[in-house]
Amino acid sequence: MHSDFDRCYRAVQSRDSRFDGWFVTAVLTTGIYCRPSCPVRLPLARNVRFYPSAAAAQRAGFRACKRCRPDASPGSPEWNVRGDAVARAMRLIGDGVVDREGVLGLAARVGYTTRQLERMLQAELGAGPLALARAQRVQTARMLTETTELPFSDIAFAAGFASIRQFNDTIRSACDTTPTVLRHTASQRQWHDLAPAGQTLTVRLTVRTPFAYEGVFGHLAATAVPGCEEVRDGAYRRTLSLPSGYGIVSLTPQPDHVSCTLALENVRDLATAIARCRRLLDLDADPEAVIDALSSDGGLRAVVAKAPGQRIPRTVDEQELAVRTVLGQQVSTKAARTHASRLVSAYGAAVSDPAGGLTHTFPTVAQLADIEPDHLAVPGARRRSLVALVAGLAGGEVTLDPGCDWQRARAQLLAVPGVGPWTAEIVAMRGLGDPDAFPATDLGVRIAAEQLGLPGDPRALSAHSGRWRPWRAYAVQHLWTTLDHSVNNWPPKETTK
Structure with missing residues (x-):
């Protein structure tokens, strides 16, 4: 644009x-x-x-406005819509891959040489991967400097800088001021998005309005796995497995933002944790584009108008979502939670949660590698599917991460015994964030479609859904909201006290 x-x-x-x-x-x-x-x-x-x-603006020598703070604006929704190499690279940069694995690691994940990737990013974004990662570090550092009393040394390492000197030089270059002056000016203006409490920070996650948060929060609450997820005091809470340790996040929705409280084992994981929380709630979506496209269909117009701004209930970990989706095949929401809870208690890493009842992180693929059949009280066919999925994820035959190719991931999932189109589309929709994913055989989607006078047959519904592209996943979310189901209850009828 x-x-x-x-x-x-x-x-x-x-x-x-x-x-x-x-x-x-x-x-x-x-x-x-x-x-x-x-x-x-x-x-x-x-x-x-x-x-x-x-x-790109910083690279051209411009510094960020101190009034509107453009370096803290919501991310571009373009990276959610597209599945090409540039978009995949941007999602990985947002997850902190450059800081952890360097440009070489980023290029390897996207499947290009570093020179090819540099050329593509320069052509489209006016900056290479290092400059884009630097801009993200500046954003995190500025946010922490302006809104917390954390020592500058902690802020430097939390934002991903290699040294205090690099932190100071970068802030001077990008903001035309020193960290000390930046903090002093912010305190006078009373910008308090974050409140420090040891290693616990509360950040305001910006969002494009309209924001129909009841749909996404209701879904996350209804499918919450005991031990690693809960609803408490009006907030959805869960554990996070992060590159340098674990974290616990508490997310409380508001009409124009989400209050996000993070307790981190290592403050270096702050930027990654925030990026994953934004991804979980689909906060960088473009609701106006979705509304315009779906409202053109008379069958959906009233549903969209009733609750515009739906978000997709996504995930903080693509592999976790895949495991949970396979466990949930052909069973109720309650049964799926029970199956997943057994895995969490048996294989997840223990955590300390003084503020709530969380006990474990969701187990990683490595932790599930030697899974015992007794912990899978599911039919034999599904047990074999889960074991095959875990083996595929561990061995690299199945790649699920923020930068994976959506179509290739679908093909890899469908190659796993017992994984069909419904599972692949749910993972593409909720795990990978493909806005055009469409599980046409989903029972809830079919029932909702029939109630609205739309085709209920999967083949006919798929044909009809062509007019919703490229936002079919959001059409699914709107259809789900019409059902009498626990996923549409926020706050939920029963909460943890």
Whole structure:
């Protein structure tokens, strides 16, 4: 979009927050870049340049506006819609892969050489993987500097910098000020998105409105696995397996944001934890685009109008979601939770949760490698499917991560004995975030479709769903919301006290 000057300039004139994250506006006369919604006076068109990302603007020598803080805007929904190499790389960068594995590791995951990947990112985003990762570190560092009293040394390492000196130099370059002045200025303006309490931090997760949070939170609550997930005091809580340790997150929805409290074993995992929580709640979606597309179908129009802004209930770990989906084949939600809870208590890593009742992380593939049949009280065919899935994930025959190829992942899943189209589409929808995933054989989808006067036969429904592309996964979520089912209860009728 950034290459269409007139369209971008009109968006800036309207100060429309829906375009935040799609591009940034750089002003030649001030050397500052802003969100499209920034309330400052609009410069003359000849003094404006548009860039596809904060990283590109920083690379061109511009610094972030201190008023609208464009480096803290919601991520571009474009990376959720697309399945190409650039989008996959951006999802991996957001998960912290560059900081952990370097550019070589990022390129290997996407399936290109470092030179090819660098060229593609430069061509589309105006910045390479290192610059994009640097922009993400700046965002995290600025957020922590402005809104916590954490020592700068802790902030530097939490944001992914290699040293205090690198942290100081980068903040000066990107923000045109020192960390000390940045903190002092923020305290005067009373920007308090985060409140420190030891290793526990509370951050405000921004979201594009409208935000029909009842759907996604109701689904997560109804399918919560005892031991690693719970609902307590109006918040959905769960454990996280992170690169440097475990974490516990508490997520409380609001109409225009989500309050996210994180207790981390290692503060270095902060940026990754936030990225995974955003992914879990599908917070970087573009609700207006979904509403426009689905409202064009008379069968869905009333449902969409009743609760616009649905989000897909996703996951913090793609492999976990796949395991849980196979366990949940052809059983009730309650039975699926019971089966998963047995795995959690038998194989998950123990955690300490003074604030609640969480006891374990969901077991990793490595922890499930030697699974005992007694812990799988399911039919033999499904037991064999789960064992084969775990073996495939461990051996690399099945690749499920934020940067995997959606179509290749489907093919790999379908090659696992006992895994059919329903499982593959649910994993693509909730695990991988493919916005066009469509489990046409799902019983709830078929019942809801028939109630709305839409085809109930899977083949006919699939044909009809062509008009919903590329947002068929969101159509599924809207259809689910019409059912009399526990996934639509938020807050749930029974909560943990």
